[in-house]
Amino acid sequence: MSYADLTFTQWNDQPDGVARRTAQGIADRHGLTPVGLKDTVYAGRSHRVALFDRNGMRFALVPGGRPTLGYGAARFEPVPEQVASYAESASEYGLPPLREYVDAMTSPVRMAEVPAMLIAVEAFNPCQVPRSGASREVPYDAAMAGLARIGLRTTTADEWEWACGAGATTLFRWGDDNANDGYPVDYQTGPHRQRNLWGLAIGQDPYMHEVTTERTIVCGGDGGGATCGGSGFFLGWLTLATAYRDEGFGQWFASEDGYADEILTRPVISLS
Structure with missing residues (x-):
């Protein structure tokens, strides 16, 4: 069997004994150490998590499927605090109506084919992987080469969204609301x-943005721009939306002028 065909429903419907054998089979096929299975609940949804170790790097099984990704702001029902925060930002920066802005800053709704895979629990800076000889690689290319040297790759943009939201249809993976008296880094x-x-x-942190296989698509943050610039609490939280896309930041980050102390990736082990 191909473990890449394992869907969310198939995985969670397996009896515990079968799930343990599945996890062991994945570990054996890919030279990994199984860490264990555990049941988890997040934002009112439950799931069986399988963890693996690869040379000290922890990976989790992310089942596949044909999910709907992206976000359509027409379904967004902001709470009064979000409306008030955005109104202040819009007044200061000349922004369009709230839903129009959310639509512009999130990826479009679409269907995607996503295989089951193992995804690193923590983001990783592959530029730290030793290399021999001098290199003129730009940081992004160096990061991708660093992953390749240890037999890994980073996520595609679709895989990152699926990995982050796990099928949640809300703006954030936990719902549509956010704290209204501070930025994410304040909590x-x-x-x-x-x-x-x-x-x-x-x-978890807008400063800790992650690159994908598409050079100009950065996920999970905006480099801290909204927070550092004091753009408003809602705008600061929006950078953690599952489908968040800051095209301007992504293009700058991928350009010769782009700067970063480190480039974080979300390593993937493709299943067979």
């Missing part, structure tokens, strides 16, 4: 700091 606890449904630490 060390809360739904954004918790491991998500798959068991991943992802989309």
Whole structure:
């Protein structure tokens, strides 16, 4: 069998004994150490998490399927605090109506084919992987080469969204609301700091943005621009939306002028 065909429903419907054998089969086929299975609940949804170790790097099983990705702001029902926060930002920066802005800053609604895969629990800076000889690679190319040297790759944009939201249809993976008296970095606890449904630490800090296989698509943050610039609490939280897309930031980050102390990726082990 191909473990890449394993769907969310198939995985969660397996009896515990079968699930353990499935996890062991994945580990054996890919030279991994199974860490264990555990049941988790996130934002009112439950899931069985399978964890694996690869040379000290922890991976979680992310089942596949044909999910709907992206976000359509027509279904967004902001609470009064979100409306008020955005109104202040819109007045200061000349922004369009709230739903129009959310639509512009999130990826379009679409269907995607996503295989089951193993995804790193924590983001990773592959530029730290040793390499021999001098290199003139730009940071993005160096990061991708670093992953390749250890037999990994980063996520596609679709895979990142699926990994982050785990099929949630809300603006954020935990719902549509956000704290209204601070930015994400002001809170060390809360739904954004918790491991998500798959068991991943992802989309927790807007400063910790992650690159994808598409050079200009950056996910999970905006480099801290909205927070550092004091753009308003709702705009600061919006950068953690599952489908968040800042095209301008992505294009700058991918350009010769783009700068980063580190480039974070979400390593993937493709299943066979």
